[in-house]
Amino acid sequence: MLKEKINEDLRQAMKSGDTFTVGILRFINASLHNKAIEKRGKGQSEELTDAEVIEALQKEVKKRQDVLVLYKQGNRPELADKEEKEMAVIQKYLPAQMSREETEKVVAAILLKVTFNSFGEAMKVVMAELKGKADAKIISEIIKQAKPDL
Numbered sequence: 735m736l737k738e739k740i741n742e743d744l745r746q747a748m749k750s751g752d753t754f755t756v757g758i759l760r761f762i763n764a765s766l767h768n769k770a771i772e773k774r775g776k777g778q779s780e781e782l783t784d785a786e787v788i789e790a791l792q793k794e795v796k797k798r799q800d801v802l803v804l805y806k807q808g809n810r811p812e813l814a815d816k817e818e819k820e821m822a823v824i825q826k827y828l829p830a831q832m833s834r835e836e837t838e839k840v841v842a843a844i845l846l847k848v849t850f851n852s853f854g855e856a857m858k859v860v861m862a863e864l865k866g867k868a869d870a871k872i873i874s875e876i877i878k879q880a881k882p883d884l
Contacts, residue, residue: 736787736827737766758823765790788828788866795824829866837868841876853877853884
């Protein structure tokens, strides 16, 4: 399970004295713990599935991407480098993302199979198929290019 792999890597990082990785992995664990508490509050089991762990990790990567843009705009390369390193550690636990070309092929196939009345409808169907496998921003761009009338 993914959560166990993160905990094992945390132990290894602590043994090797890698304080940067230890900090990131502890932050990830805290985020996962919060997600488990949130599930418990909804009356669900606290145990997180791999899909839920991946979703939480993707949110953390997205946060860092957003902040990275701001740091680059603000001419803060040292902070931008730190965010990039943090993203690299987190992305080790995420499944490989599809390339733009692969995403375009899959989106084109889905758009040919189904008729959509709105952009939101198209995004919903495509994201159901590609969630966690491709970047939503890229999917949005591809749909807008393929179907500008939506």
